[in-house]
Amino acid sequence: MTAPATVLIVDDSMTMRALIRNVLRNDPGIEVVGEAANPFEAREKMKALDPDVVTLDVEMPNMNGIDFLQKIMQLRPTPVIMVSNLTAPGASATLEALEIGAFDCIAKPGAGSNTFETLPGLIKEAAQAKGRLVKRRGRVAAPMTRTAPSARAPHEVTCSPTGPELIGIGSSTGGVEALTQVLAEFPADCPPTLIVQHLPAAFTGSFAARLDRLCPARVSEAKDGDVLRPGHVYLAPGGGRHMVLRKAMQPYISLVADDPVSGHRPSVDVLFASIAKNFKGRSSGVILTGMGRDGAQGLLEMRKGGSRTLAQDEASSLVYGMPRVAYEIGAAEKRVPLARMTRQIFA
Structure with a gap:
């Protein structure tokens, strides 16, 4: 026992x-x-x-x-x-x-x-x-100061003509730290990036603001009708609505009050499925640390539609739940250590 x-x-x-x-x-x-x-x-x-x-x-x-x-x-x-x-x-x-x-x-x-x-x-x-x-052991919080694009070292990540045109990221337990590390290395001119992180509703606005102070790209809590723009990262608001990618003249965000999916609202599965359906250009899907299986099925739909798909590896995940399921069902092409995730996204 x-x-x-x-x-x-x-x-x-x-x-x-x-x-x-x-x-x-x-x-x-x-x-x-x-x-x-x-x-x-x-x-x-x-x-x-x-x-x-x-x-x-x-x-x-x-x-x-x-x-x-x-x-x-x-x-x-x-x-x-x-x-x-x-x-x-x-x-x-x-x-x-x-x-x-x-x-x-x-x-x-x-x-x-x-x-x-x-x-x-x-x-x-x-x-x-x-x-x-x-x-x-010995870790402390990252300093909350925006990284100036002009101050970047030559080895830092940059966008390339063959890189993704849109990025979707899902995470849960352990994701606040993981996202902080990944987004700190994002270039200021990154493709539009949509994120679902499982957090209580009162925390997502504060988290977006903290990320915005840390990251070269602009980070904000997503609003219904936001038109996607380069250099912007959109964090799904917690507690009540799914974040969905729509496409009319330009891709935009819709916040939808449907039932929970995979036990969550917002759900990573819903976001990824909308990317697979409405964005046929080059895109990348990423699942980071977290409990459960939210995002695995949506990531599989993205991969079937031609997107590049990645999952955080077990050694660097605080909770190897969501990434494990994504890899086991064939949704993630490869497992990547957190320290190399940003470079892999833009490779």
């Missing part, structure tokens, strides 16, 4: 700790081994209990969750799930945590909602990824 995933709950609110504990206690695959009201208490309990997963509040007195997360990733890499309020400051801080190396984020429950329903499954996935976090 597989041992249960052990969890340490870190939150300054006794009520919130109780809520998390009550959600987890009914799952036989999870054991809550401890609780802590602040990072200093949590540090001692991590040493004593060696939990598989830590749930961590973002806003706490004395030392906030971001500072504590940096210490965890530098000194004792452990899967951490951030538990955040859906406020603008909370969203920004949570995204910084994901870039540092947090496994995923989940919103604190609001009035009439229970956002913790997915927490047990997320914790069990995080526990399986514990060994992968050793390689993250």
Whole structure:
């Protein structure tokens, strides 16, 4: 019998700790081994209990969750799930945590909602990824300053006449860090790029803004009717509508409130299928780290339509779910390490 995933709950609110504990206690695959009201208490309990997963509040007195997360990733890499309020400051801080190396984020429950329903499954996935976090030792968030095109080194990625005319990217757990690394190397004149990253609705606008400060290309949260332009990256808004590529006089974005597909809305499958249907020119499809199988079928449709298709390899994926399925069903032509992904996209 597989041992249960052990969890340490870190939150300054006794009520919130109780809520998390009550959600987890009914799952036989999870054991809550401890609780802590602040990072200093949590540090001692991590040493004593060696939990598989830590749930961590973002806003706490004395030392906030971001500072504590940096210490965890530098000194004792452990899967951490951030538990955040859906406020603008909370969203920004949570995204910084994901870039540092947090496994995923989940919103604190609001009035009439229970956002913790997915927490047990997320914790069990995080526990399986514990060994992968050793390689993250010493990592810190990337500086949020735009890279000036004129300052690029000669070896950096450039567009070519034979490269893609359109790029689609899908990602989930671990994708915030992966996308940050991939897009930081995108040229300022990149082809129009459409991205679906599974995130709560309140986080996608902040994530787009952070990417825009980091990347040479312009990054924005997609809006219904946006006409695709070179040098622009469009991030699907979270929570409610699929992002679909349409083509009239010019390709444009349509946001559609259809049912979830592959368990998600927006869905990578929906985006990729629309690219396969409405864009017959040269395009590339990419699936990065993430749980589940969203995007695999859509990527297969892109490949059948003549697009170049890539998947992140297992060694560099925080969660080798979406890329694995894409490769196994023949949707991805090749598996590529994250460090070489941007060069492969533009090769």
